[in-house]
Amino acid sequence: MSVKEQKTFCFQVKVNRDKCKGCQLCIFYCPVGYLVLSSRLNKKGVKFAETKKDNECIGCGFCYLICPDACIEIHGKEQDKEK
Amino acid sequence: MKKSFLLPKSLKNVDTHYCSGCGHGILHRLVAQAIDELNIREKTIGIAPVGCAVIAYNYWDFDVSEAAHGRALAVATGIKxxxxxxxxxTYQGDGDLASIGIAETLHSANRGENLTCIFVNNACYGMTGGQMAPTTLRGQKTITTPLGRDPESGDGWPLKLSEVLSVLDGVCFVARSSMSNPQGVKETYQYIKRxxxxxxxxxxxxxVEVLSSCPTIWQKTPIDALRWIEDEMVKEFPLGVIKE
Incomplete structure (x- = not known):
């Protein structure tokens, strides 16, 4: 594969905030600090995990693996490296 | 490398009743993921235990039956x-599988029933308020051992059921893993699939014995509970494949 054809991935983390119970395990295991604890409350009355806009997800899947409430999904999308 | 991480179809997208940081939620997802990957959702029947996971049928999207306390493997034998x-x-906790249901467990294993048993070990009785379980560690404080479990005073030693079952001829695969970090979760998934x-x-x-956390009964934060598994539980219950 030539350099021009190389593809890179961007990852979008979706947190279902109303299912989140605020255990913070995803925040603890995120290697790049992409997930943080929100200052707002969800319908359960707990502070939920949310994504930080100024960092980039590397798609390791640690948050998905460790989340006890299955409220995290990671969508990987292919994009050109130059973009 | 996996590009997307999506929820398995065999897991309903609903709120669970489990406490914050409880390991049951992770294990429910792993079981659903294994069933999806092997494409056996339409022919799978799960047996829910008595314990915190008693209403697991509300969270899995395949057939699930309920059994009396400890009798999940007896019901599973009949169905199979x-x-x-x-x-x-069967999906059972330590009080269900290793205490009240140990007769059913040992005899189902000894008969070599063609079953899969998932054993959640959290070293206490979670649902009833934190009494001592057979798997409670030495020195661990519970509401029935307020000074810590003391084998010398008659409390007994932690029951290593996986090692006990591994010597039986009818048993083909015994493994123990922990869900204390993402790597352990991946390992657990591989064992469940096998x-x-x-x-x-x-x-x-x-x-498959899975060391799981119970932050509420252990009176720890979810993160400290996972550290406690790594620091204390793993010493008593060594990880890895015990028999295959």
Whole structure:
């Protein structure tokens, strides 16, 4: 594969905030600090995990693996490296 | 490398009643993921235990039956013998599998029933308020051992059921893993998948013991509870494949 054809991935983390119970395990295991604890409350009355806009997800899947409430999904999308 | 991480179809997208940081939620997802990957959702029958996971049928999107306390493997034996074409598994905690139901567990394993058994070990009775379980660690404080479990004073030693079952001839696969970090979760998934494959290939009884956290009863934060598994529980319950 030539350099021009190389593809890179961007990852979008979706947190279902109303299912989140605020255990913070995803925040603890995120290697790049992409997930943080929100200052707002969800319908359960707990502070939920949310994504930080100024960092980039590397798609390791640690948050998905460790989340006890299955409220995290990671969508990987292919994009050109130059973009 | 996996590009997307999506929820398995066998898991309903609903709120669970589990406490914050409880390991049951992770394990429910792993079981659903293994069933989806092996494409056996339409022929799987799960047996829910008595304990915190008693209403697991509200969270899984395949057939699940309930059993009396500790009798999940007896019910599973009946279902599997009547319907050998189905994949039958039990999901049990330490109080259910290793205490009140130990007779059913030992005899199902000894008969070599073609079943998959998933054993959640959190070293206490979670649902009833934190009494001592057979798997409670030495020195661990529970509401029935307020000074810590003391084998010398008659409390007994932690029951290593996986090692006990591994010596039986009817048992084909025994493994122990922990869900204390993402790597452990991945390992647990591989063991669960192997246990299901063993049943599909009619190899016999498979047991996967999973060390799981109970932050509420242990009175720790979810993160400290996972550290406690790594620091204390793993010393008493060594990880890895015990028999295959």
């Amino acid at each position: 013998r009547c319907r050998p074409q189905n994949v039958v598994f 246990a299901f494959i063993n049943q599909i290939e009619k190899k016999g009884f498979s047991l």
